[in-house]
Amino acid sequence: MAIMSNRKICIFCENTEQKINYKEYKLLRKFITDQGKIIPGHITGVCSKHQRHLGKAVKQARNISLLPYSVDPRHY
């Protein structure tokens, strides 16, 4: 009997050409919520190694105002 697994595959492990950089803020937008919070890796399926790179890139993008630190939920 085959074991069915619901484990998601990390998109950055699959596609090695895809680099995680603060300049690619459009890609990083997929990994933050509407409020501007970083989404955990177990929800997006990103592995722990790439999640660390993602966190760093998001924080750098916030620093230079490419991404928001926080968004008021009343202004969605």
Next chain:
Amino acid sequence: MNYYETLYIVHPAMEAGRLKDIIVGVEDSLKKLGGKSLAVELWGKRKLSYHIDKQKYGTYVLLQYNGKDRCTNDFAVELEHNPNILAYLTTAIESNDVLEIEEDIDTQISGKTREAEKKDPIKREIITIENKPEDKVVESSKSDDSESSDIDNSTNNEAMSSEDNAIIVDDIKTEENVDEKNTENKEE
């Protein structure tokens, strides 16, 4: 020799010539500190995610350079003291990540300004909408004049008859006025 890149935001009020002066000034200050600029990429004007110095928009410029020792620290101090630069971020890169940009700063600035003009079709529409009614008004006024002249010509005869009536009415009024004056004189 290490490779670095600095992304900095220029004040949105700076455009064309003044923007070029600032970019060239930043490069000059980098040269004085012992760095060598490798590539300059203009991202253009875009909306900030949060306000910086009460500004909603900013012009992003990416500068890639190489240097050693305290080059980045001194460069950061220079950027910090420049009032036209809202924010900056310096990161280390590898030699492979250096961009190959053939366009000059002038061509990039002119290209971005054209894009900005293309992105504002709303203003153009407003202008066209504003112009169109005026033209129509002018045309309609002209047409009105022509029509009114035609109407005047056609209704001259009718107007004459009405004028006659008006003269008669005026005569009656003058008679009444004369009567009133006479009564006033009598009272005196």
